[in-house]
Amino acid sequence: MKIAIMGAGLSGLACALTLEQKGITPVIFEKRREFGDRFVNCEILLSALSKPINDAIKYFSEKHKIYLNPASNIKELIIHSPHQTAVIKGNLGYTNLRGRIDNSFEKQLGQQVKSKVRFKSSKSYEKLLHEYSHVILATGDAAYAQKISSYDTAFTVKLKGANIKGDFAISSVHAWLNNDFAPQGYCYLIPISHDRANIVIAYPEYPRNKKIDSNLLWEKFKKGVANTLNQSLEIYEQFEITEYMVGICQYPRIGNTFLVGNNFGSIMPFLGFGQVAAILTGIYAALDISGQGDYQDLTKRLRKSFNNSLTLRKTMEKMSNDNFDTLVKSLKGRIGQGIFTGKLNYLKVVSKLLKPFV
Numbered sequence: 001m002k003i004a005i006m007g008a009g010l011s012g013l014a015c016a017l018t019l020e021q022k023g024i025t026p027v028i029f030e031k032r033r034e035f036g037d038r039f040v041n042c043e044i045l046l047s048a049l050s051k052p053i054n055d056a057i058k059y060f061s062e063k064h065k066i067y068l069n070p071a072s073n074i075k076e077l078i079i080h081s082p083h084q085t086a087v088i089k090g091n092l093g094y095t096n097l098r099g100r101i102d103n104s105f106e107k108q109l110g111q112q113v114k115s116k117v118r119f120k121s122s123k124s125y126e127k128l129l130h131e132y133s134h135v136i137l138a139t140g141d142a143a144y145a146q147k148i149s150s151y152d153t154a155f156t157v158k159l160k161g162a163n164i165k166g167d168f169a170i171s172s173v174h175a176w177l178n179n180d181f182a183p184q185g186y187c188y189l190i191p192i193s194h195d196r197a198n199i200v201i202a203y204p205e206y207p208r209n210k211k212i213d214s215n216l217l218w219e220k221f222k223k224g225v226a227n228t229l230n231q232s233l234e235i236y237e238q239f240e241i242t243e244y245m246v247g248i249c250q251y252p253r254i255g256n257t258f259l260v261g262n263n264f265g266s267i268m269p270f271l272g273f274g275q276v277a278a279i280l281t282g283i284y285a286a287l288d289i290s291g292q293g294d295y296q297d298l299t300k301r302l303r304k305s306f307n308n309s310l311t312l313r314k315t316m317e318k319m320s321n322d323n324f325d326t327l328v329k330s331l332k333g334r335i336g337q338g339i340f341t342g343k344l345n346y347l348k349v350v351s352k353l354l355k356p357f358v
């Protein structure tokens with residue numbers, strides 16, 4: 001068996017690490033110069049959105065010997081709508097770094113991998129398929145998935161973000177549900193450290209949203225953040241992503257090609273979470289290759305989660321700012337606390353109830 005992994009991101013490196021554990025050595029092909037060679041941002045792992053896995057860091061280390069250090073734990077999630085604020089407290093999950101910064105998830109995984117990595121690779125999938133018996137497509141976008149498989153695009157997303165300097169509570173994450181900042185989308189602030197944070201607006205690129213000037217939304221959001229935090233924002237880095245694909249492939253394995261990470265459809269449409277599913281797909285592909293499972297079967301639960309998450313998104317897209325106020329008001333107190341800290345997969349239950357209506 002000769003195995004090529006195309007892409008040294010979360011799913012590709014998780015696949016390589018699992019294969020190595022099974023005594024199989026792949027070759028990794030990465031188009032960039034080093035692990036995590038891209039813009040810096042901070043992401044989160046929210047326990048409420050990765051059920052039945054409660055603590056993803058613990059799960060990957062204990063169950064799969066993949067070791068990841070978060071930037072911080074999340075002790076407080078502050079959700080803002082135009083006129084309401086809900087503060088949820090508890091062990092809610094973790095923040096983690098990505099990209100060109102020490103301790104980013106890609107760099108941490110890269111340090112654990114022993115397989116050969118060919119950086120600055122320009123090898124196409126077709127060429128790899130010719131030279132290797134198995135190819136893992138882990139390129140972080142769905143371009144190849146669209147080309148070689150049936151890939152259902154649910155929607156594409158525009159993301160506009162920046163890293164800012166200021167004074168931040170390291171364990172407090174802010175989220176905004178406000179159509180004036182991100183129509184049918186969401187915005188957030190995740191602390192990178194006590195004096196740096198990542199702010200982002202993300203919204204679906206439906207034709208009506210494409211007509212809106214994203215710079216205007218961005219200016220409104222920045223003002224909103226400054227008002228909420230009661231401090232001025234000093235931006236030191238910015239990034240913008242357009243046409244970020246959210247969708248799912250119909251066939252995760254085609255011959256000896258495995259679609260993992262975003263090529264599989266790891267981004268959950270509701271709030272764009274994809275890290276846990278990306279790592280899982282990498283692990284599952286490796287389990288299949290080493291004869292310990294069937295990739296199609298192993299990914300069935302993720303496919304269900306994707307569909308549930310899409311139902312929640314469709315519901316959210318219909319909501320006005322008044323609806324967001326009502327929702328956020330209802331998240332204050334025991335309901336919000338139960339959803340974000342309870343053992344039950346509330347979001348799965350809610351999406352099941354909503355399915356007939358969307």
Ligand SMILES: Cc1cc2nc3c(=O)[nH]c(=O)nc-3n(C[C@H](O)[C@H](O)[C@H](O)COP(=O)(O)OP(=O)(O)OC[C@H]3O[C@@H](n4cnc5c(N)ncnc54)[C@H](O)[C@@H]3O)c2cc1C
Pocket residue numbers: 006007008009010011012029030031032036041042043044045121123138139140141159161200241244260261262263266267272273274275276278
């Ligand atoms: C701004 C932003 C914020 C996000 N926030 C969150 C969050 O808070 N929580 C969460 O769970 N998820 C979040 N996500 C989603 C999450 O980051 C992704 O789902 C996850 O990284 C996907 O992993 P992957 O392995 O598919 O791709 P990646 O980790 O992106 O890795 C892809 C790798 O493939 C390489 N590559 C690309 N093309 C080629 C090629 N032709 N040849 C060789 N190599 C190639 C890339 O350089 C990269 O190294 C966010 C995404 C974005 C964009």
